[in-house]
Amino acid sequence: MLRFIGKRILMMIPVLLGVSLIIFTMMYFTPGDAADMLLGDSATIEQKEQLRNDLKLNEPYLVQYINYMKGVLCGNLGTSYSTKRPVTEELLDRFPTTVKLAGAGVLLSLCFGVTMGIISATKQYSIFDNLATSFSLLGVSIPNFWLALMLIIIFAVNWKILPPSGLSTPLHWILPIISLGMNSTATIMRMTRSSMLEVVRQDYIRTARAKGQKELFVILRHALPNALIPIITVAGLQFGRLMGGAVMAETVFSIAGIGKLMVDAIKLQNYPIVQGGVLLIAFSTSIVNLIIDILYAFVDPRIRSQYIKPKKTQTAGKGAVTNA
Amino acid sequence: MAEPILEVRNLTVEYTSGKSIVQAVNNLSFTLERGEALGLVGETGAGKTTTALSIMQLITSPPGRIKSGEIIFEGRDLTKLSQSELRKLRGEKISMIFQDPMTALNPVITVGDQICEVIHLHEKVSRLEATQRAKKMLEMVGIPGERYSDYPHQFSGGMKQRVIIAIALARNPSLLIADEPTTALDVTIQAQVLEMIERIIKELKTTLILITHDLGVVADICDKAAIMYAGEIVEYGTLDHIYNHTMHPYSIGLFGSIPNFNEDVRRLKPIKGLMPDPTNLPKGCSFCLRCPDCQDRCTKEKFSPVEVAPGHIVRCVKYIND
Numbered sequence: 001m002l003r004f005i006g007k008r009i010l011m012m013i014p015v016l017l018g019v020s021l022i023i024f025t026m027m028y029f030t031p032g033d034a035a036d037m038l039l040g041d042s043a044t045i046e047q048k049e050q051l052r053n054d055l056k057l058n059e060p061y062l063v064q065y066i067n068y069m070k071g072v073l074c075g076n077l078g079t080s081y082s083t084k085r086p087v088t089e090e091l092l093d094r095f096p097t098t099v100k101l102a103g104a105g106v107l108l109s110l111c112f113g114v115t116m117g118i119i120s121a122t123k124q125y126s127i128f129d130n131l132a133t134s135f136s137l138l139g140v141s142i143p144n145f146w147l148a149l150m151l152i153i154i155f156a157v158n159w160k161i162l163p164p165s166g167l168s169t170p171l172h173w174i175l176p177i178i179s180l181g182m183n184s185t186a187t188i189m190r191m192t193r194s195s196m197l198e199v200v201r202q203d204y205i206r207t208a209r210a211k212g213q214k215e216l217f218v219i220l221r222h223a224l225p226n227a228l229i230p231i232i233t234v235a236g237l238q239f240g241r242l243m244g245g246a247v248m249a250e251t252v253f254s255i256a257g258i259g260k261l262m263v264d265a266i267k268l269q270n271y272p273i274v275q276g277g278v279l280l281i282a283f284s285t286s287i288v289n290l291i292i293d294i295l296y297a298f299v300d301p302r303i304r305s306q307y308i309k310p311k312k313t314q315t316a317g318k319g320a321v322t323n324a
Numbered sequence: 325m326a327e328p329i330l331e332v333r334n335l336t337v338e339y340t341s342g343k344s345i346v347q348a349v350n351n352l353s354f355t356l357e358r359g360e361a362l363g364l365v366g367e368t369g370a371g372k373t374t375t376a377l378s379i380m381q382l383i384t385s386p387p388g389r390i391k392s393g394e395i396i397f398e399g400r401d402l403t404k405l406s407q408s409e410l411r412k413l414r415g416e417k418i419s420m421i422f423q424d425p426m427t428a429l430n431p432v433i434t435v436g437d438q439i440c441e442v443i444h445l446h447e448k449v450s451r452l453e454a455t456q457r458a459k460k461m462l463e464m465v466g467i468p469g470e471r472y473s474d475y476p477h478q479f480s481g482g483m484k485q486r487v488i489i490a491i492a493l494a495r496n497p498s499l500l501i502a503d504e505p506t507t508a509l510d511v512t513i514q515a516q517v518l519e520m521i522e523r524i525i526k527e528l529k530t531t532l533i534l535i536t537h538d539l540g541v542v543a544d545i546c547d548k549a550a551i552m553y554a555g556e557i558v559e560y561g562t563l564d565h566i567y568n569h570t571m572h573p574y575s576i577g578l579f580g581s582i583p584n585f586n587e588d589v590r591r592l593k594p595i596k597g598l599m600p601d602p603t604n605l606p607k608g609c610s611f612c613l614r615c616p617d618c619q620d621r622c623t624k625e626k627f628s629p630v631e632v633a634p635g636h637i638v639r640c641v642k643y644i645n646d
């Protein structure tokens with residue numbers, strides 16, 4: 001198991017390298033640069049040239065990239081052009097808020113999505129099932145930002161029962177989390193429903209009933225664990241999506257998270273922040289994927305046994321191939 | 325004469341698939357006495373599994389539905405019991421070994437825990453004691469107790485079938501329904517598993533319904549046999565009745581299609597034709613289309629079963645004396 005985790009962590013390196021290369025290249029070729037940004041229109045060409053030299057912006061593309069990556073490895077993502085603070089600090093200040101927002105969104109959609117999916121599947125074609133499936137269709141088709149704006153108009157502007165922006169009290173969290181989590185709730189609900197529908201038809205469910213097991217336990221103990229793999233997969237994808245969705249929610253609800261930081265940075269051509277932000281999001285998404293992979297092994301003994309004896313099965317497989 | 329443990333009366337089960345209705349079991353009746361072993365024989369689609377699931381009250385609805393009939397088990401009609409009363413019977417008094425061992429075990433629960441579950445459901449015992457009992461059950465079916473914590477995927481098909489048997493017998497039920505317990509297994513394992521079932525049944529004095537395609541197996545294990553065709557029992561009796569005084573044309577056909585090495589038969593004589601479409605059964609005798617002795621009236625009316633000798637029941641025009 002440990003070896004497997006180690007291997008998976010090693011596999012994250014090329015992914016992160018790729019992401020960094022892409023984002024760095026994009027930023028490199030975007031018009032406008034730090035010198036214009038920092039010095040403003042009033043500065044002379046010489047002053048700008050001087051600053052470019054200081055910031056090593058005149059070096060060749062590859063050298064700049066390597067310099068940047070050297071910094072990244074030491075935890076130095078550069079300096080924010082606008083605040084002159086290290087990018088790492090800026091990001092880490094905001095990161096917890098975004099993670100909490102996305103995490104709360106995933107948790108909420110897991111709670112509601114899985115519960116509704118289970119009930120829908122066990123009472124297929126009932127009124128609840130029809131309502132829930134229509135809701136989920138609506139949920140996946142409503143754009144997040146539109147929902148966010150509607151929620152603000154209804155709950156904050158018209159009824160004035162919930163605050164429209166910020167995150168200072170628990171009440172403040174309600175609207176952002178709902179607008180973030182709606183899509184995911186619907187997606188997870190649909191996945192749970194279809195996965196459960198497939199599992200409850202299996203023979204081992206009948207075996208459980210034949211033992212005299214109560215219906216609730218047949219569903220929770222026998223069916224749900226077997227339906228979990230696809231649910232975990234989408235939940236993991238949703239977390240990645242919500243990290244991106246946070247950009248929307250943070251902008252609409254003016255929340256000081258990574259998303260808002262990056263949107264502001266893009267407007268100001270504050271490239272170090274954008275690069276650092278993208279890297280951080282890519283990194284956290286990889287971590288979530290890693291956790292998902294470990295969870296697979298946790299819920300399914302068949303996957304677990306592949307990891308525990310990787311040597312034996314692999315050599316056996318290879319032997320068969322060479323013999324053939 | 326011993327008291328009957330199970331009495332099935334006029335059982336009719338239907339499946340709705342789309343617009344058509346599959347008449348899987350039609351007006352089926354039989355009686356089983358305590359300690360007896362009944363072989364339920366019939367070709368595929370005859371409604372054997374459906375009959376078994378009806379006794380367990382585990383027909384999935386929709387699409388299935390017990391349309392009419394009574395299933396009297398130890399004096400109580402199972403079709404009228406509440407779910408919670410049925411749960412007390414399932415696994416405790418009536419258990420079933422399912423047809424396909426590959427899919428009948430839950431892949432994410434250890435085999436030991438799957439045996440423990442049925443013990444816990446019907447008896448208040450400590451975890452430790454349940455574990456020990458489950459281990460003992462494993463050993464009884466020939467699997468070392470140390471494999472308690474293995475998962476089904478670590479077991480071969482034959483071992484899985486043994487685990488299923490252990491689950492079915494863990495609470496020492498009075499009625500065991502074994503639905504083709506060996507069809508999914510290879511021939512050598514088949515013999516072992518059957519021998520084991522026979523031994524345990526004798527030991528625990530369990531009443532058995534053995535569902536199979538194999539008349540040889542019935543001859544080995546059972547006391548009585550019922551030949552099913554298109555959802556009906558066409559012939560029912562003791563082994564002597566069925567094997568030595570075969571009467572129904574379908575049963576005779578079945579024996580004709582078994583290779584017999586004592587006689588010098590060049591070819592098997594398979595029964596010509598196919599089973600009638602269960603969504604559209606013939607109005608008269610369901611076997612009439614394939615019957616070598618089919619008469620005019622066979623296509624027109626249904627015959628009630630006739631008791632040709634004490635305990636030997638046949639449903640055929642040839643034995644109706646009017």
Ligand SMILES: Nc1ncnc2c1ncn2[C@@H]1O[C@H](COP(=O)(O)OP(=O)(O)OP(=O)(O)O)[C@@H](O)[C@H]1O
Nearest residue numbers: 339341346348367368369370371372373374387602
């Ligand atoms: N869930 C279902 N939905 C619709 N039709 C079904 C269903 N289960 C069984 N049937 C139909 O009911 C009839 C009897 O099926 P059953 O499974 O009882 O046969 P069987 O005698 O057990 O056959 P086998 O020897 O192949 O196991 C068949 O025609 C089958 O197509």
Ligand SMILES: [Mg+2]
Nearest residue numbers: 372373374423
């Ligand atoms: Mg069957």
